[in-house]
Amino acid sequence: MVAFLAALGALVIVDAMSIAEDFTQSSPVGPKTVPLLVGGLLLVIALVLAVDVARGGKGESEQGEDIDLSTPPEWRTVLLLAAVFCANIVLIDRLGFPISGAILFWGAAYALGSRHWVRDPLIAVTLSVLTYLLFVRMLAVPLPAGPLAGVI
Amino acid sequence: MDTFANLLDGFATAITPAHLAFAALGVLLGTAIGVLPGIGPAMAVALLLPVTYSIEPTGAFIMFAGIYYGGMFGGSTTSILLNTPGESASVVTAIEGYPMAKRGRGAQALAAAAIGNFVGAMIGTLLLVLLAPWVADVAVNIGAPDFFAIMLLAFIAVTSVLGKSRVRGYAALGIGLSLGLVGLDPMTGQERLTFGSLHLMDGIDIVVVAVGLFAVGEALWVAAHLRRTSGQVIPVGRAWLTRSDIARSWRPWLRGPLIGFPFGAVPAGGAEIPTFLSYVTEKRLSKRRDEFEHGAIEGVAGPESTASASAAGTLTSMLTLGLPTTATAAVMLAAFQQYGIQPGPLLFSTEPELVWTLIASLFLGTGLLLVLNLPLAPLWAKLLLIPRPYLYAGILFFASVGAYAVSGTVVDLVVLLVIGVIGFLMRRFGLPVLPAVIGVILGPNAELQMRRALQLTDGDLGGLANTPFSITVYAVIAVILLWPLLRRLLPWPRRRPAPVPVETPPPDDDHEQESLREEVYNSRR
Numbered sequence: 001m002v003a004f005l006a007a008l009g010a011l012v013i014v015d016a017m018s019i020a021e022d023f024t025q026s027s028p029v030g031p032k033t034v035p036l037l038v039g040g041l042l043l044v045i046a047l048v049l050a051v052d053v054a055r056g057g058k059g060e061s062e063q064g065e066d067i068d069l070s071t072p073p074e075w076r077t078v079l080l081l082a083a084v085f086c087a088n089i090v091l092i093d094r095l096g097f098p099i100s101g102a103i104l105f106w107g108a109a110y111a112l113g114s115r116h117w118v119r120d121p122l123i124a125v126t127l128s129v130l131t132y133l134l135f136v137r138m139l140a141v142p143l144p145a146g147p148l149a150g151v152i
Numbered sequence: 153m154d155t156f157a158n159l160l161d162g163f164a165t166a167i168t169p170a171h172l173a174f175a176a177l178g179v180l181l182g183t184a185i186g187v188l189p190g191i192g193p194a195m196a197v198a199l200l201l202p203v204t205y206s207i208e209p210t211g212a213f214i215m216f217a218g219i220y221y222g223g224m225f226g227g228s229t230t231s232i233l234l235n236t237p238g239e240s241a242s243v244v245t246a247i248e249g250y251p252m253a254k255r256g257r258g259a260q261a262l263a264a265a266a267i268g269n270f271v272g273a274m275i276g277t278l279l280l281v282l283l284a285p286w287v288a289d290v291a292v293n294i295g296a297p298d299f300f301a302i303m304l305l306a307f308i309a310v311t312s313v314l315g316k317s318r319v320r321g322y323a324a325l326g327i328g329l330s331l332g333l334v335g336l337d338p339m340t341g342q343e344r345l346t347f348g349s350l351h352l353m354d355g356i357d358i359v360v361v362a363v364g365l366f367a368v369g370e371a372l373w374v375a376a377h378l379r380r381t382s383g384q385v386i387p388v389g390r391a392w393l394t395r396s397d398i399a400r401s402w403r404p405w406l407r408g409p410l411i412g413f414p415f416g417a418v419p420a421g422g423a424e425i426p427t428f429l430s431y432v433t434e435k436r437l438s439k440r441r442d443e444f445e446h447g448a449i450e451g452v453a454g455p456e457s458t459a460s461a462s463a464a465g466t467l468t469s470m471l472t473l474g475l476p477t478t479a480t481a482a483v484m485l486a487a488f489q490q491y492g493i494q495p496g497p498l499l500f501s502t503e504p505e506l507v508w509t510l511i512a513s514l515f516l517g518t519g520l521l522l523v524l525n526l527p528l529a530p531l532w533a534k535l536l537l538i539p540r541p542y543l544y545a546g547i548l549f550f551a552s553v554g555a556y557a558v559s560g561t562v563v564d565l566v567v568l569l570v571i572g573v574i575g576f577l578m579r580r581f582g583l584p585v586l587p588a589v590i591g592v593i594l595g596p597n598a599e600l601q602m603r604r605a606l607q608l609t610d611g612d613l614g615g616l617a618n619t620p621f622s623i624t625v626y627a628v629i630a631v632i633l634l635w636p637l638l639r640r641l642l643p644w645p646r647r648r649p650a651p652v653p654v655e656t657p658p659p660d661d662d663h664e665q666e667s668l669r670e671e672v673y674n675s676r677r
Binding site for chain 1: 189190202203205206207317319320322323326327329330333344345368371372373374375376377378539540541542544545546548549550552553556557560562565566569572573576577579580581582599602603
């Protein structure tokens with residue numbers, strides 16, 4: 001986390017430095033000031049956090065109703081979920097929302113441990129198609145139909 | 153007083169079928185997500201932000217406010233029947249509610265909670281009606297320096313008061329502010345943190361940030377630690393109260409709003425602290441202290457009433473000052489920005505119809521919630537049986553729909569995943585999410601106000617504190633920042649509840665609270 005914050009801070013500052021200050025600008029505070037402040041803040045925080053961690057300070061992982069912190073994190077589940085999510089990113093413009101959405105739901109449910117071979121895909125398809133209709137017909141938000149265009 | 157006339161106008165608009173339907177939908181959804189674990193009002197409103205593209209603002213806010221209030225009602229059900237609070241606001245309710253249910257008094261606990269929420273929401277909303285126009289009047293002349301001071305206060309207060317570690321709070325704030333920087337500089341149009349991407353030039357849409365941090369981050373985090381065995385739901389009948397229950401409950405119901413409303417209005421972390429204070433108060437005042445921790449009805453009635461009243465207090469600050477004090481209010485503020493409406497003192501004069509219709513709907517929604525919850529609580533409890541994989545798969549599903557709907561490109565989905573991973577890491581390393589969200593939502597606006605203020609004084613920093621209002625706010629900020637120091641130096645009177653009960657545990661009186669607090673946290677596991 002320390003490394004992440006320091007990197008983010010550095011990134012913000014470097015990016016701010018690259019902004020060309022216009023000599024004719026009317027405002028005394030240009031577009032650079034706030035990014036420099038935020039970047040500086042991040043670097044200071046990273047430092048303080050590093051000291052805190054070195055002195056034995058530990059962030060308390062967030063708790064929740066469905067969360068069991070006594071077990072080690074299951075990275076497999078998380079990675080699978082991320083993979084399913086990426087699949088949706090790749091597929092949504094190719095197969096259209098109804099299909100890729102169904103794959104997303106089913107894949108996510110599978111990743112989380114659901115193994116009903118009939119019920120899972122059925123729920124996924126129903127949810128996906130209904131959501132598609134809700135967004136496109138009622139909310140007038142366009143979603144890609146894909147090869148199913150004209151069918152639903 | 154034209155407040156009353158305004159409110160009547162509001163009711164007239166609120167009872168049109170469309171607005172009533174939005175109120176009903178809001179409270180239904182709110183109760184459902186209140187009952188469901190893993191999804192809170194903030195996430196629900198974030199997931200629903202895409203509706204702002206097609207629904208008119210009044211309807212959308214009626215629905216969002218209904219969700220907020222409904223979440224307060226629904227949260228108690230899980231606390232009582234399952235010992236796992238659906239919301240942070242109902243953590244305390246589990247202490248007495250669950251033992252009551254175990255002793256076969258679940259129906260009474262549910263009734264005490266539902267009526268408590270009703271009383272709290274009603275009194276809280278009434279206070280909102282009385283106070284909001286007055287606050288808006290006082291604050292109507294505030295300018296850029298004052299706005300900047302208020303937003304700075306929001307940053308500092310939310311980061312310092314919440315959570316156990318200040319450094320981690322500020323780290324979260326920094327992440328949020330950085331995300332808010334992405335895009336074109338609002339004053340000069342120069343690119344910042346866009347890395348040459350055309351898409352990022354518009355900035356990261358607030359829908360993507362909110363959904364990423366709340367929904368995707370949460371789903372990934374739960375996935376890493378999903379509890380494989382679920383708890384046992386205690387079966388319960390219709391909610392009802394005996395005469396002696398009412399005799400024991402009515403005072404706690406009425407005391408709740410007095411604690412909840414002010415705490416909801418200040419940036420002190422929403423309902424968690426006031427519900428806890430309400431519990432301690434009721435325990436002290438009760439004639440049946442021996443019953444506490446074995447299922448005392450006062451310990452359910454008081455905190456639940458407090459929780460709902462704090463929601464009303466939160467709305468007061470959000471509408472009159474544009475100051476979000478909880479995550480849900482922050483996301484609602486984002487919704488206002490989607491419509492190009494700036495909440496703040498001017499809202500009451502620029503959008504009177506929206507504000508008063510919203511307030512009138514709060515009354516209607518509260519009434520509806522009582523009807524929904526009192527007889528139907530056992531039905532709502534059935535929602536707990538939903539298989540967890542479906543619940544979290546559904547959250548991911550709707551998160552990606554919402555993000556895609558922002559602009560119809562997959563770039564937003566990629567950004568969503570990145571922000572989701574940031575949200576995951578924040579949860580893993582104990583960084584609170586709220587400061588980050590507040591940073592993203594208020595950051596750009598704060599920068600704009602600061603630069604406007606400095607422009608007026610030609611760069612002189614004194615331009616930031618040249619009004620009585622802003623000086624007062626800076627004084628408050630100084631007190632918050634120096635609070636841990638002050639607390640050690642001054643022999644503080646013990647009677648008054650300290651706004652920062654987490655930091656340094658003082659001896660005797662507060663010690664009891666401290667150990668209780670730990671107990672509460674442990675019981676959630």
